[in-house]
Amino acid sequence: MIKNINVALIGNPNTGKTSVFNALTGLNQKVGNYPGITVEKKQGICRLDRVTKARILDLPGTYSLNASSMDESVVVELLLNKNNPDFPDVVVVVADVENLKRNLLLFTQIKDLEIPSVLVINMSDQMQRKGIKIDLEKLEKKLNTKVVLISTRQNSGVDQLKQILVDYRSIPSTLILDPTNIDQDYFESLGKAFPNQSLYKLWLVITQDINFTKLERQKVPDTAQFKTQPQSYLKKLQQRETIKRYQTINQILKETYRVNLDETTDLRSKLDNLLIHKFWGYVVFFLILLTIFQAIFDWSSVPMDFIDSSFARLGEWTKAQMPAGILTDLIVEGVISGLGGIVIFIPQIAFLFLFISILEETGYMSRVVFLMDRSLRKFGLSGKSVVPLISGTACAIPAVMATRNIENWKERLITILVVPFTTCSARLPVYMILISLVIPNERLLGISYQGLTLMGLYLIGFLMAIVSASILNRLLQSTNKSYFVVEMPNYKLPLLKNVAFTVWEKTRSFVVEAGKIILAISILLWFMASFGPGKKFSNAEQIVAHQYFNQVLSDSELENKIASFRLENSYIGILGKTIEPMILPLGYDWKIGIALISSFAAREVFVGTLATIYSVGSDAQETIKSRMDGEIRKDGTRLFNLSTGISLMLFYAFAMQCMSTLAIVKKETNSWKWPSIQLFSMTIIAYIVSLLAYQLLK
Numbered sequence: 001m002i003k004n005i006n007v008a009l010i011g012n013p014n015t016g017k018t019s020v021f022n023a024l025t026g027l028n029q030k031v032g033n034y035p036g037i038t039v040e041k042k043q044g045i046c047r048l049d050r051v052t053k054a055r056i057l058d059l060p061g062t063y064s065l066n067a068s069s070m071d072e073s074v075v076v077e078l079l080l081n082k083n084n085p086d087f088p089d090v091v092v093v094v095a096d097v098e099n100l101k102r103n104l105l106l107f108t109q110i111k112d113l114e115i116p117s118v119l120v121i122n123m124s125d126q127m128q129r130k131g132i133k134i135d136l137e138k139l140e141k142k143l144n145t146k147v148v149l150i151s152t153r154q155n156s157g158v159d160q161l162k163q164i165l166v167d168y169r170s171i172p173s174t175l176i177l178d179p180t181n182i183d184q185d186y187f188e189s190l191g192k193a194f195p196n197q198s199l200y201k202l203w204l205v206i207t208q209d210i211n212f213t214k215l216e217r218q219k220v221p222d223t224a225q226f227k228t229q230p231q232s233y234l235k236k237l238q239q240r241e242t243i244k245r246y247q248t249i250n251q252i253l254k255e256t257y258r259v260n261l262d263e264t265t266d267l268r269s270k271l272d273n274l275l276i277h278k279f280w281g282y283v284v285f286f287l288i289l290l291t292i293f294q295a296i297f298d299w300s301s302v303p304m305d306f307i308d309s310s311f312a313r314l315g316e317w318t319k320a321q322m323p324a325g326i327l328t329d330l331i332v333e334g335v336i337s338g339l340g341g342i343v344i345f346i347p348q349i350a351f352l353f354l355f356i357s358i359l360e361e362t363g364y365m366s367r368v369v370f371l372m373d374r375s376l377r378k379f380g381l382s383g384k385s386v387v388p389l390i391s392g393t394a395c396a397i398p399a400v401m402a403t404r405n406i407e408n409w410k411e412r413l414i415t416i417l418v419v420p421f422t423t424c425s426a427r428l429p430v431y432m433i434l435i436s437l438v439i440p441n442e443r444l445l446g447i448s449y450q451g452l453t454l455m456g457l458y459l460i461g462f463l464m465a466i467v468s469a470s471i472l473n474r475l476l477q478s479t480n481k482s483y484f485v486v487e488m489p490n491y492k493l494p495l496l497k498n499v500a501f502t503v504w505e506k507t508r509s510f511v512v513e514a515g516k517i518i519l520a521i522s523i524l525l526w527f528m529a530s531f532g533p534g535k536k537f538s539n540a541e542q543i544v545a546h547q548y549f550n551q552v553l554s555d556s557e558l559e560n561k562i563a564s565f566r567l568e569n570s571y572i573g574i575l576g577k578t579i580e581p582m583i584l585p586l587g588y589d590w591k592i593g594i595a596l597i598s599s600f601a602a603r604e605v606f607v608g609t610l611a612t613i614y615s616v617g618s619d620a621q622e623t624i625k626s627r628m629d630g631e632i633r634k635d636g637t638r639l640f641n642l643s644t645g646i647s648l649m650l651f652y653a654f655a656m657q658c659m660s661t662l663a664i665v666k667k668e669t670n671s672w673k674w675p676s677i678q679l680f681s682m683t684i685i686a687y688i689v690s691l692l693a694y695q696l697l698k
């Protein structure tokens, strides 16, 4: 008979929980989300010995059981709820050897819940270099538990941990801090009211509420009467608990833990001084960013072109193999080009995460956060928002995914919501053609107006991101105070395995999860552009042939005319005409309306759609331009004049016109709420700004 046990890995952030998790479970793991919230849930299976199988749960990093963030509350909720199917038979507290004191605070709290708890001291490979000595036997005795030294990096200690887990019943469940030591009166009366309950557990149930009320209440004893004390009183007790715990821990460590400092710490502090310097820190950071984004652009352009042409060729090949008809069109223009639209993002995502995980792994990212945090915090962002905001200039998709590193939910959400304002590379072709149409190619004091306009558009994107971040910061309620923990891990060489794993995981989850939505919408857009109601659409060829019967047109000219006529009478075309009254005040006609709607597949589609509408072959950039240039309104004026051009550029700068971004935001926030808010508010902002611009410039 196989015996199944539940094991939970709990610890401060960055102590190596996930590394221990990987060492235990190997590839037997599954990543999901906790229901209703965006905290990542990682589970895996580990065979401990012939008869014991452990289900291992890698929990989010937490500093204490006094939850102050959504991540932490997941841990507390689990430990307080015996009915939760994940409730652990044994908890493994993962501590890192250099910050044992702070880690032990959490350990003693969990131990006092009377759940069998093992202490893992990870990163033991650092002990010699750091001159750390630990008296393990004494520590085990003082903490009344098993203690294992582990180094996931050197793969040592893991087998010993498995042995201890098999034998978890032998771990005593004695308390480390008797709650009555915190406040005798309070806890004695609590004990009288609930005689058969663990006092410390009751206390956590009571205080959990004052810190965090967001999550659904679980079934617990009715402790209402003990909450009638003013909150400040409960908070004071909580502080006293922390102080008492640290007193105990200090005493224990004094007898068991010793550090002999040497030069390594000196080198570290010199490097720190440079990297978080008010001036040089920024210089180094921007040099690194410059290198990274240069590399992302350079390295991903080749695979992106390759993917682009491969999918085009695959489409042509399929078209040649299959009989002409709707099914073939669906496969070629809907499915294959939709898939191409997903795969095309892979190089950028992979390269960005390659760099991000190297920065994280080396410990540099923590310095960046320290450096940038103060200025970005004013706008409701975090120091870690820098990377997503700047990645947004390549593409919002990897940028939104990069926000996973931001622990604080509100800061992460704000970053996700404002990232699409930064000027992504898909806007560039739209800007380019509009600028060359409406901005004079002249210079003032050697500065080109066209270049200036382009720069202005980039700046306006960033500015809008920052401004909307501060507004969101006021609007969104914060469920938790974002206190700033100065967490500076040591510098390390990045572990290839970890880096590769991050890159793989990010790419996979994008393709699998956002991919589904992107594919569905591309097929929908294809359908809307390829079908139309009524006779006009189905008889396009005859009608066009009839219209031009007395003109001599080449085959391709005729084909372009037919394609244009079809698009005009397709569902998208009809939609474009329907919205014309709405977009007329912005200076657009229904043709631009069609291009706006199709841009939803990807903004750069704007140019190609106009080419089809104006019945010019879509590859001839110059022809499109001169055709757009010659476009006349009903009143005889030029369509693409300065006011319409500016209005359109502003519309593209602000509108949320990208289904792929919406798909990834849905995935990352785990609900349709935020992408919908994004879609509507950004479109409304774009509308108002473009309206003002057009009406003022007209």
Ligand code: GDP
Pocket: 011, 012, 013, 014, 015, 016, 017, 018, 019, 020, 061, 122, 123, 124, 125, 126, 150, 151, 152, 153, 154, 360, 361, 362, 492, 495, 498
């Ligand atoms: P988590 O946040 O607790 O899940 O921690 P991770 O498993 O993500 O590890 C945090 C960092 O510590 C990573 O950079 C790991 O490479 C590093 N790390 C993990 N285990 C060890 C170890 O045994 N020795 C050393 N030197 N570093 C480690």
Ligand code: MG
Pocket: 017, 018
């Ligand atoms: Mg982790």
